[in-house]
Amino acid sequence: MNSDSVISKSIFTRGSILEDREKKFGWFLILPSLIIIVSLVLYPIVYNIFLSFFEVKVTGNNEFTGIQNHLNIITDPAFWQSVTTSIVYVLFTTLGTTLVGLCVALLMNRKFPLRGLVRSLILLPYVAPVIAVVYSWQFIFDPVNGIFMHIAYDKLHLFTERINLIRSPDTSIYVAILFGIWKNFPFSYLMILAGLQAIDTGLYEAAEIDGCKGWQKFRYITFPEIYFLLGSIILLRAIWNFNKFEEVFLLTQNVKVLPxxxxxxxxxxxxxxxHGAAIAMIQFILLIGFILIYVKRVLKW
Amino acid sequence: MKKSIVLLLLSIFLLSFSSYIFAGGQEETASSEPVELEFWTRQTQSDRMTTIQMLIDTYTAMNPDISIKLVPVDENDMALNMRAASAAGTLPSIIEIDAEIAVALGSEGILDTDASSALLDRVGKDKFFDGALRLFEAKDKGTYYGVPYHGMIQGIWYRADWFKEAGLEPPTTWDAVAKAAEYFYNPEKNIYGILLGTMETESYDEQCFTPIAMSNNAGLFDKDGKLIFNSPEMKEAVEFYARLAKTTPPGPQTWRARDYYLQGRMAMFFYSTYIMDDLAVFEVAMGSLTSDNFEGLKGAEFDPDLVKNTKTATILTNKKDAGFGAVVSMAIPKLNNPDVTEAALDFLNYLYSPNAYITYLHMAVGGMMPVFEGVANTERFLNDPKGVYSKYGAEKIIEITEGLNKIESFGIVEGNRIEAASTIYSKKIIPQMIYKITQEGMDVDKAMAWAEAEMKKLIN
Incomplete structure (x- = not known):
């Protein structure tokens, strides 16, 4: 009895020494990535929060102003306008890219001649350089010389006057949303197509035997199989588009989304x-809030 | 295995060490203390960069102990980059900046006024146009934030043939401008009255607005620096601007829409002398059209008679005469390094020597006019590489150049420098106000109250 406990104790202590060593070694192994994360991610975030409490001077003599910067931002009506614009922009572009991506993916999942070629051509808007396609869109919508007004106004008389769709404050957000969907749906399409191809065809065969029609097959097999995939794509797209600057700014400077x-x-x-640091902080909090609500309430993860 | 790694490391170490020695040896053979200058130019186009680099190469060949790094910085980013560089302690040695930015940076203590005075002494202060020099005067009279280098005049360029046919007066007064703009505005035929800036992020708006406000005696400040923006005169000017803006092509517009004029779709446009070569020379105009928007579209053909049919009104009159122009200077930031400052002064002195100066100015024919007397009438200046000036004739060129003496600015009131005007300019408050009125349909009083509140925030 006595000797047993001694043995087990010595095994235990030896085990804990080993465990200790392994722990240390483990820390040693993750140290490089830890250093990178702390210095390149954590430090800037903390420093950003720190700066948001100061009036930053070029000379370096920063002046502590408490939460004045934050107050200035949240009492600025233009800020809340841009939050609304951002929400509208994110909502419609996210839904649009996902829905269009889903439809195109379902279509491309069927067999037809030259499918490989068509599949890769669809990726074109996503891989084309932003600046090039932005200019093309501007030429298309130019109110005086653009092809869109030429067709819609001169030929089809859809408008009573020439309109600067891409720059006017009333209409530019629609163009920006349309552009966002057109530019980014191939990404959703690519992801969803990969998901669709991973679904076991046996499931569909079984459903057919049970007498399922096309919609029912989608409702009870395809959709549940890609549910989490869709959830992740929507989440990613929402985060990306919430922080989207270049596409909107280059296309039209009048859609004032948060960035x-x-x-x-x-x-x-x-x-x-x-002020910039304060906005970044508020934007970060808003984004985290949206994500939490989405994950908890919508996805129920 | 281990051995080979050790050998590899050793050989890498030896290699790098020997190259280090080699480099060190090389350095010693060169001159004792080479001075390195950094020159931030606002000429970002590659052909202009090549010309400036050629001037630099010529200079450094004569002065081997000075090396000069040329950095292109977009004019809209200049203020931002300068402040970032100042905060980081990496200020350049020479910058090419316009008066508004020079005053804004100078009032923050970033620019070296002593160096400017030294440069003025070397080049000869009396040679400069007073009007141009005045734009750079610091709060302490007689000191300057930068030394004028080139300038441009803005005016209303108009289709003289259309005006003649319609029996209209040249657009030199408020009445004449408004009458003509409304007369020619015909959106059904895709023809527009006048182009002025209505985009909220563009300084072009304020450049169009300034002569309108000034000609109505409406300033931002009185001579003691008190904000007097919200005045009846200013309201008249804003309303007049909004009235003209109704005849621009649809939507928010900026200077790029000048192409509509070149296509014969517009009667008038506010523009600087930069347009001279576009109007006069076929290749330039075509380049401008195709590189921007309109290749192959109807109306992109060049009208060879356009230069003949275009006239310019550089002074606008209502209650008084006002002109607008912009002068660009060479300025030296405060560096605390006398060697670098001295080298910068020497290089700049070279840039003011006749050959280098005219070479520089010929980079942008029309856009870069000389800022002192005795250049515009020289054979060499009038004989530019594209043959533009000869199409206008020496007399017209000299007349335009002398307009640089009559530039009005919100920042100078009865000879006093009001530095806050530059802050307002760089924060683009007036463009934002114009955008709110003309594009978002905001009431003039409300928009002016908004602008006034924003200005007050900046001043305090």
Whole structure:
């Protein structure tokens, strides 16, 4: 009895020494990535939050202003306008890219001649450089010389006057949303197609034997199989589009989504880094809030 | 295995060490203390960069102990980059900046006024046009934030043949401009009255607005620096601007829409002398059209008679005469390094020497006019590579150049420098106000109250 316990104790202590060593070794192994994450991700975030409490001076003598920067932002009606614009933009582009991507993926999942070629051609908007396609869109929608107004106004008389669809504050958001969907749906399409191809065809055969029609097959097999895939695509697209700057800004400067508001507020003319940091912080909190609501309430993960 | 790794490491070490020694040896053979200058130019186009680089190469060949790095910076980013560089302690040695930015940076203490004075002494202060020099005067009279290098004049360019046919007066007064703009505005035929800026992120709006406000005696500040923006005169000017903006092509517009004029779709447009070569020379105009928007579209043909049929009104009159122009200077940031400053002064002095100066100015025919007397009438200046100036004739060129003496600006009131005007300019408050009125349909009083509140925030 006595000797047994001694033995087990010595095994235990030896085990804990080994465990200790392994732990240390483990820390040693993750140290490089830890250093990178802390210095390149965590430090900037913390420093950004820190800066948002100061009026940042070029000379380096920052002045502590408490939550004045944050107050200035959340009492600015333009800020809330841009939050609304952002939500509308994110909502419609996310839904649009996912739905169009889903439809195209379902279509491309069927067999037809030259399918491989068509599948790769669909990726074109996604892989084309933003600046090139943005200019093409601007030429198309130019109110005086553009092909769109030429057809819609001169030929079809759809409008009573020439309209600058791409720049006017009333209409530019629609063009931006349309552009966002057109530019980014191939990504959703690609992901969904991969998901569709992974579904066991045996499931469909079984369903057919049970007498399922096309819609029922989609409702009870395809959709549940790609449910989490769709959830992730929507989440990713929402995050990306919430922070989207270049597509919107290059296309039309009049759709003031949050990143553009930040740019105009903090970086035009005199740099206002304190305000910029405060906006970034508020934007971050908003985004986290949306994600949490989405994950908990919509996806029920 | 281990051995081979050790050998590999050793050989890498030896190689790098020997190259280090080699490099060190090379350095010693060169001159004792080479000075390195960084020159931020706002000429970002590659052909202009090549010309400036050629001037630099010529200079450094004569001065082997100075090396110069040329950095192109877009004019809209200049202020931002300068502040970032100042915060980071990596200021360039020479910058090419316009008056508004020079004053904004100068008032923050980033620019070296002593160096500017030294440069003015070397080049000869009396040679400069007073009007151009005045734009760079610091708060302390007689000191300057930068030294004028080239300038452009803005005016209303108009289709003289259309005006003649319609029996209209040239657009030199408010009445004449408004009457003509409304007369020619015919959206059904895709023809528009006048182009002025209505985009909220473009300085072009304020450049169009300034002569309109100034000609109505409406300033931003009084001579003691008190904000007097919300005045009846200013409201008249804003309303007049909004009235003209109704005759522009649809939607928010900026200077790029000048192409509509070249296509014969517009009667008038606010523009600087930069347009001279587009109007006069076929290849240039075609390049401008195709590189922007309109290759192959109807109306893209060049009208060879356009230069003959285009006239310019550089002064606008209502209650008084006002002109608008922009002068670009060479400025030296505060560096605390006398060697670098001295080298920068020497290089700039070279850039003011006649041959280098005219070579530089010929990079943008029309857009870069000389800022001192005795250049515009020289054979060499009038004989530009594209043959543009000869199409206008020496007399017209000299007349335009002398307009640089009559530039009005919100930042100078009765000879006093109001630095806050530059801050307002760089924060684009007036363009935002114009956008709100003309594009979002905001009431003039409300938009002006908004602008005034924003200006007050900046001043305090």
């Amino acid at each position: 553009i508001y930040t740019y105009l507020k903090a970086f035009t003319g005199i740099m206002d880094i304190g």
